[in-house]
Amino acid sequence: MRHGRLHWYSPEELGGTQRDIYAGVLAKYGARPPFxxxxxxxxxxxxxxxxxxxxxxxxxxxxxxxxxxSGTSLPPRTREIVILAVAAERDSAFEWSAHRRVAATVGLTDEEIAALGARATPSSLDAAERAAVEAARALLRDRDLDDARHAAVEAAFGEAGVVELITLTGYYDFLATLLRALRVPVPAEEPGGGPTRHG
Structure with a gap:
């Protein structure tokens, strides 16, 4: 059975490192994953x-x-704001489908999620969250942070937070490319706004 352009691996087929990866994914999301x-x-x-x-x-x-x-100092709400911004900017349907659900579990409102899906900045974001989403969008657009955006992120999250935010943005940007290039399908989804393209 295919999953986009790849074979879709069943648990019975897995060996060695594959089993470790599989177990790690399940452990990350727990018994009741949000997507x-x-x-x-x-x-x-x-x-x-x-x-x-x-x-x-x-x-x-x-x-x-x-x-x-789970290994960064960024607040969960900030982390999900950045991920949704990446999903919207890159039209990544899987990232959007998964992380709009995660975002709701860490306190984002339906209105905030919808605004991020429309590539807008919700007026309800605090200064630190606004700095994070503006920095993420700059990284996606320019592959750089100007001095003002860097200073805003560093003031909000510290030096480690700057590195973590850049890494978070880059990781989900990479995933959006992987999902699109491999034509990874999105599980059946109820209406919820946001990106609708493959992956």
């Missing part, structure tokens, strides 16, 4: 199947995914 993580047969959706296809790279990606998910 469809597997199909009924246990095959992973989204970029996680690609990690299984190339486990030498996939193990490193899975570790980076875990790090940007």
């Amino acid at each position: 469809p993580l597997t199909d009924p047969e246990g095959r992973l959706h989204g970029p996680f199947n690609a990690m299984l296809a190339a486990p030498g790279v996939g193990a490193a990606l899975q570790a980076l995914s875990a790090a940007v998910g």
Whole structure:
């Protein structure tokens, strides 16, 4: 069975490093993931199947995914604001589908999520969140931060936070490219606004 352009790996097919990656993905999201993580047969959706296809790279990606998910000093709400901004800027339907759900669990309102999906900046964001989303959009557009945006992020999150925000933005930008190039499908989704393209 295919998952976009890749074989769709069932749990029974996995060996060695693949099993470790699979277990790590399930552990990251827990028993009640906020978005469809597997199909009924246990095959992973989204970029996680690609990690299984190339486990030498996939193990490193899975570790980076875990790090940007829980190993940074960025507040969870800020992290999800940045991820939704990337998903919207890159028209990444899977990222949008998954992370609008995650965003709701960390306090973003429906109105804030809809605004980010429209590439707008919600007026309800505080100064630190506004600095983060403006920096993420600059990184995606210009591959750079001007002095004012850098200073705003550093004032809000510190030196480590600047590095973490750049890494977070780059990781989800990379995932958007991976999802699109491999034609990764989006699990069945109820209406919710935001990007609708493949991946």
